[in-house]
Amino acid sequence: MLEISELRKRFAGGPGAPEGKLALDGIGFAVRPGEMFGFVGANGAGKTTTMRIVMGVLQADSGSVSWQGRPLTYEGRRRFGYMPEERGLYQKMRVAEQIEYFGRLHGLSGARAAQATSELIERLGLGERRGDAVEGLSLGNQQRVQLAVALVHDPEVLILDEPFSGLDPLAVDTLATALQERCRGGVPVIFSSHQLDLVERLCDSVGIVSSGRMVASGTVAGLRAAEGGTLRVVVRDPSPGWADGLPGELTAEDGRQVLLVDAAGDDQEILRRAMKAGHVEHFGVEQPTLTEIFKEAVA
Amino acid sequence: MNALALVARREISTRIRTKAFIVSLLVTALLVGAAAFAPKLMGGPDSYTLGTVNSQRLPLEAAAPETEFTWKAFPDEGTARKALLDGDVDAVLVGGAKVLTDGEIDQELGVLLQSTNREIKLGASGVRIEPLRVESVGADTRYQAARTGIAVVLVLVLFMLLISQATMVGMGVVEEKGSRIVEILLTSIRPWQLLGGKILGLGALGLVNLVAILAVGVAASAGSGVATDFPPGMPGIVAGVVVWFVLGYAFFATLAAALASLVSRQEEVGNVMSPLTMLIMITYFVAFYATSEPTGTLATVMSMIPPFSSMVMPVRMAAAEVPLWQVGLAFALMAAAVVAVLSLGAKVYERAVLRTGARVRLGDVLRAK
Ligand SMILES: Nc1ncnc2c1ncn2[C@@H]1O[C@H](COP(=O)(O)OP(=O)(O)OP(=O)(O)O)[C@@H](O)[C@H]1O
Ligand SMILES: [Mg+2]
Numbered sequence: 001m002l003e004i005s006e007l008r009k010r011f012a013g014g015p016g017a018p019e020g021k022l023a024l025d026g027i028g029f030a031v032r033p034g035e036m037f038g039f040v041g042a043n044g045a046g047k048t049t050t051m052r053i054v055m056g057v058l059q060a061d062s063g064s065v066s067w068q069g070r071p072l073t074y075e076g077r078r079r080f081g082y083m084p085e086e087r088g089l090y091q092k093m094r095v096a097e098q099i100e101y102f103g104r105l106h107g108l109s110g111a112r113a114a115q116a117t118s119e120l121i122e123r124l125g126l127g128e129r130r131g132d133a134v135e136g137l138s139l140g141n142q143q144r145v146q147l148a149v150a151l152v153h154d155p156e157v158l159i160l161d162e163p164f165s166g167l168d169p170l171a172v173d174t175l176a177t178a179l180q181e182r183c184r185g186g187v188p189v190i191f192s193s194h195q196l197d198l199v200e201r202l203c204d205s206v207g208i209v210s211s212g213r214m215v216a217s218g219t220v221a222g223l224r225a226a227e228g229g230t231l232r233v234v235v236r237d238p239s240p241g242w243a244d245g246l247p248g249e250l251t252a253e254d255g256r257q258v259l260l261v262d263a264a265g266d267d268q269e270i271l272r273r274a275m276k277a278g279h280v281e282h283f284g285v286e287q288p289t290l291t292e293i294f295k296e297a298v299a
Numbered sequence: 300m301n302a303l304a305l306v307a308r309r310e311i312s313t314r315i316r317t318k319a320f321i322v323s324l325l326v327t328a329l330l331v332g333a334a335a336f337a338p339k340l341m342g343g344p345d346s347y348t349l350g351t352v353n354s355q356r357l358p359l360e361a362a363a364p365e366t367e368f369t370w371k372a373f374p375d376e377g378t379a380r381k382a383l384l385d386g387d388v389d390a391v392l393v394g395g396a397k398v399l400t401d402g403e404i405d406q407e408l409g410v411l412l413q414s415t416n417r418e419i420k421l422g423a424s425g426v427r428i429e430p431l432r433v434e435s436v437g438a439d440t441r442y443q444a445a446r447t448g449i450a451v452v453l454v455l456v457l458f459m460l461l462i463s464q465a466t467m468v469g470m471g472v473v474e475e476k477g478s479r480i481v482e483i484l485l486t487s488i489r490p491w492q493l494l495g496g497k498i499l500g501l502g503a504l505g506l507v508n509l510v511a512i513l514a515v516g517v518a519a520s521a522g523s524g525v526a527t528d529f530p531p532g533m534p535g536i537v538a539g540v541v542v543w544f545v546l547g548y549a550f551f552a553t554l555a556a557a558l559a560s561l562v563s564r565q566e567e568v569g570n571v572m573s574p575l576t577m578l579i580m581i582t583y584f585v586a587f588y589a590t591s592e593p594t595g596t597l598a599t600v601m602s603m604i605p606p607f608s609s610m611v612m613p614v615r616m617a618a619a620e621v622p623l624w625q626v627g628l629a630f631a632l633m634a635a636a637v638v639a640v641l642s643l644g645a646k647v648y649e650r651a652v653l654r655t656g657a658r659v660r661l662g663d664v665l666r667a668k
Contacts, residue, residue, distance in 0.1 A: 088479035
């Protein structure tokens, strides 16, 4: 299990802001093996800072990161795979050569690195590009190479900062499949993203960060349950005043009235009154989307 | 293979196949080769064409072994005079008693003809004259011209190589920092491995360059005949140049890496490295001055102070005989300076290379922790 607890980080301020900027304010969460964890939050919430601290690129002021019950060390991190927010590749190096090089830096033998590189190139659909210099690739293809670099040494943990940004839907699927495979193999995967529908689709659990703190986390279903659904009732040609005294919001649209009310109330009473008032066209609880949960959480 | 070697290998393999590397290697080799032939081309006419009319040739070759003589026999004085006026011959010996020339005789040729003639006549009458023995009581200056020539070429080669390799190290550091490749690299290897590998790899390329230049220089000198003027102990001088290059490179390249790690953009590299460029230039100027005054006080002192010694000492060693203790002292001081710069430079690099964004102040880095 990867455990991140109580991380704090204040960046030194410039002449304009002498007190600096508190980027992380005690953020903490845990990711289990085989779990895909979606890390979401507004711009500047502290996602990248957290990931950089986990990878040792940045030092926290306080707090800890542990892996398999022990504090994470340099040796441990060497077995992690990392995709930084700002992509970094040697522009003049060829695709295959580059992936292989990073594999070898992670300690793979020449033969193992070459083999892992070939497999990844196939898997990520870079076959025709393997001999091209990186600078000649499109953004999406560069991103595939970047992911290959993060995956080449068969990492124990994956930390990916916005791996899906700027990708077309097909590329998203290719990358997502590659990640899900690793995840099924028991690798915890953390990725940050602003594409909440994607997070909702891929992730077992989600953490919502705001101003350097984790404001909500858990499985998507769990978050939904905590948020509670909305009961939506649509009645055609109701008798006027039928909803007087009921909680919720009533709106009218071409001969129908729509009542939106917290699903936690007495739904049976509402149903009885609606049926008495007119023809009930729709009666059901609607789950909040992750976007709604997110907006609620960071509000 | 360990990380250090992997990084070094990448530096070498990605650069060695660039056109720039091959072109610059060829151009410098050509220039050095040309320099080796230059004295031959610019030297005076060391060959004479002589004519004879009813006369024996004089054994001039014995008196001037490095000069070439061509002889032509003429049937009578008339044709000889015409050949002289046409410039076909430099002088004509007539009947073993008279020399015809067109205007004044070349001074060297005149002395040669007179003395050889005198010797032959005396020899014929049984008198033997022992040639005078020449003995120098001062320094051996026989090779001075060649020594100075070698020193000038050396200083240029060392300067060019040091400045280009140091700049390459600086640019490489910023390439990795600016593009955030360091963020990935440093999660798999240590900063000293990345820095050390880069310095070693580019240093190896510099060394390949240097050895190629030296080889071309030595071969071309042998080919052009200039090598006959070389002082004894050339292998020692050449080996010394390689050692001093390694020391100088280690010093300047480490500084280049440390300075470059402070900035994040290629455009800032030149600016942040300007103090280093200045230092290399000053070293170059002092070394160049030392080619003409290799035993002067300035050259002697500077040849022992690091980092100036890295260029001034090999130049002095080429240009003059240097006492062994001075070489030893200079070497020890320079080696100590390299160790100091390496430990300081590695510290600066390690602390600054992940701090992207605005230029990091050197003071901040040194003060931190
Ligand atoms: N090197 C730095 N120096 C100063 N402040 C920084 C630095 N890096 C990040 N910050 C500040 O820390 C806060 C958190 O930034 P961070 O990059 O972690 O946000 P994020 O959640 O990744 O945002 P985004 O979604 O835009 O990528 C921001 O207010 C940012 O301005
Ligand atoms: Mg970010």
